[in-house]
Amino acid sequence: MVRKHSESSCSSEDCQDHEEYTLSDDAVVTKYQVAAEITNVVLKVIFSLTIFTFSCFFFQEVIANVKDGAAVGDLCDLGDKLIQEKTGMLYKKDKNMTKGIAMPTCISVDNCICHFTPLRSEAPVILKDGQVVKIDLGTHIDGLIATAAHTVVVGASKDNKVTGKIADLLCGTYDALEIAIRSLRPETFNYDITNRIDQVAAEYGVTPVENMLSHQLERNEIEGAKNIIQNSGEKKRGEVEKVKIEKHEAWAIDVLFTTGKGQTKETNTRTTVFRKDERVSYQLKMKASRVFLHDVNKQHGPMPFSLRGFEEEVKAKMGVVECEKNGLLVPYPVLYEKEGEFVAQFKATVLVMPNGLLKIAGLPLDSEVYKSKFSVKDEILQKILASALKPKKKKVAKKPVPAANGQQKE
Known part of the structure; x- marks a missing residue:
């Protein structure tokens, strides 16, 4: 289901x-x-x-x-x-x-x-x-x-x-x-x-x-x-x-x-790149699929991964089939x-x-x-294309400070 x-x-x-x-x-x-x-x-x-x-x-x-x-x-x-x-x-x-x-x-x-x-x-x-x-x-x-x-x-x-x-x-x-x-x-x-x-x-x-x-x-x-x-x-x-x-x-x-x-x-x-779809749950039938999905969760979580990264390639190719078929994995096709x-x-x-x-x-x-x-x-x-990623800050002119004798001080 x-x-x-x-x-x-x-x-x-x-x-x-x-x-x-x-x-x-x-x-x-x-x-x-x-x-x-x-x-x-x-x-x-x-x-x-x-x-x-x-x-x-x-x-x-x-x-x-x-x-x-x-x-x-x-x-x-x-x-x-x-x-x-x-x-x-x-x-x-x-x-x-x-x-x-x-x-x-x-x-x-x-x-x-x-x-x-x-x-x-x-x-x-x-x-x-x-x-x-x-x-x-x-x-x-x-x-x-x-x-x-x-x-x-x-x-x-x-x-x-x-x-x-x-x-x-x-x-x-x-x-x-x-x-x-x-x-x-x-x-x-x-x-x-x-x-x-x-x-x-x-x-x-x-x-x-x-x-x-x-x-x-x-x-x-x-x-x-x-x-x-x-x-x-x-x-x-x-x-x-x-x-x-x-x-x-x-x-x-x-x-x-x-x-x-x-x-x-x-x-x-x-296709060798996949990621786990966190919205989908399914009770896998094959042991190879369950082991594979467990390894995916442990090593990659929700991030995309490649089958190339698994040491036992044959088991990974077996396990991925049932997972993908039932929507547990999102494929990234070539x-x-x-x-x-x-x-x-x-x-x-x-x-x-x-x-x-x-x-x-x-x-x-x-x-x-x-x-x-x-x-x-x-x-x-x-x-x-010529614009800066960060707008340059506008320089604020300093206001003259009144001196004690009433004259303005720069």
Whole structure:
């Protein structure tokens, strides 16, 4: 028997817990920032975009592998391992605090749109020079989530610049992300941001991938109550409620553009990423399924996870079937564009604060490597793109202080 709980129902303890974890609390903001710092560091390690202080072993390992000949699965392992190691070093005194992977490392190549993290038993996917590589991952501290995604071209460098349609794709996607972030102002409607994302794509001659969502982040909820959709058809647009951005909200802004038509499809690629649906309960029949779900609860809780992370792959593949079939798990299928096209993805985590916006997770695009012939031309979009995340404080002129003798004192 399947029982779905009402989304609006919660125990008094749960509701009280939800109220305590708001961005009006400095401790909550700090945990978001710590999670974001780990997310950013791991992305930097995988892409080797900058020099930074880190273990020589890991740095050398990445330098040796992130290039033509790198195995996607090995890089997925590296990303997940680093997140687990770095979160494991924090808040050790609080034994009840959960922390770790909020989104398993997914590496999607060329026309693969998202959620690709292969099993070890599958044939290895090897990177080649010139391929467009998207890495998506996330970290949580105490259920507070920071996710990010970044796109690079294998072999690209300052001495080997990227131009043409792939550069147009990456630059357009990144500019759309920055405009969407700067649009997260209180009282702005989500569909205003949708329109701006779609407009940037048109200016760069590329297409937003259909119906991709940016999600509000809540504690233990990677897909919160509010959403921003891109390139929505009329039917899908009606499914996303029109809402306003408000102060003290956390958002994962996720923009995906393509050189193709933007239509997604599933192939025979196995889905390996799932998350538990906390609203559903079901009495599993198979022992393998019960053991698997117990391990999911213990290791991942409500966060997305990959079957790649389980030591006994065969048992995990057996256990996941009954769980997914009966709605206990939400699948993240591997999606594709048309063969021969390319997809870029940039994602950032942003906190909407009373004094402005905090972009805490997400890496900058290397403008010295990726050179597009296009740029944002619309004056309104230009103004948004040039705007500061935090408005500059206006200087208040000091009033002259009257002197004792009646003369004014500067």
